[in-house]
Amino acid sequence: GENVEQHPSTLSVQEGDSAVIKCTYSDSASNYFPWYKQELGKGPQLIIDIRSNVGEKKDQRIAVTLNKTAKHFSLHITETQPEDSAVYFCAASMIQWGTYKYIFGTGTRLKVLA
């Protein structure tokens, strides 16, 4: 079955710097890759997603890149702010013909230092 690895497990950056979180997946049939932000005591919140037929997607300060050949995808946050501090999860899924279940990575705790 699908397996998703996520690195690093913790990441500290200065406010205004960029942060990059990387994930790899094992099943080449996975075709949808969402990223979630989870704050303490809350459920995961979708922040950006990408389909396998797209190499990059950007939404303001957040971008995601996908390398299908290498089976890895990354989250990029630019101009980080203290409110970006949270745990971030990547996930992989097969949609349209799959079961739609998400296989999550183990999370990255991002700390933005003011």
Added chain:
Amino acid sequence: DTGVSQNPRHKITKRGQNVTFRCDPISEHNRLYWYRQTLGQGPEFLTYFQNEAQLEKSRLLSDRFSAERPKGSFSTLEIQRTEQGDSAMYLCASSSVLDENQPQHFGDGTRLSIL
């Protein structure tokens, strides 16, 4: 759009007791998912429904676990004879076939603590 609602938010119970959680998905979302999240880990898939039909169950869902979605709207997850290892956050998510990519929207979960 009021979001996915889960009740209760916290449940503390003694080992061996039965517990039931409720999830109200976003209105008109036809898919509903249950995940379990332990401390420091990502959510793990348990089961999912399309309307009232339960279409997939994970190996994690032992015989002590049962989920229902009787009218294709809200869902319940019951754990019988709870064990220490059941302590976790139980998350519910919903999605709609009408949304591009059908992203899953999560509730804030029910935190279960077994004494």
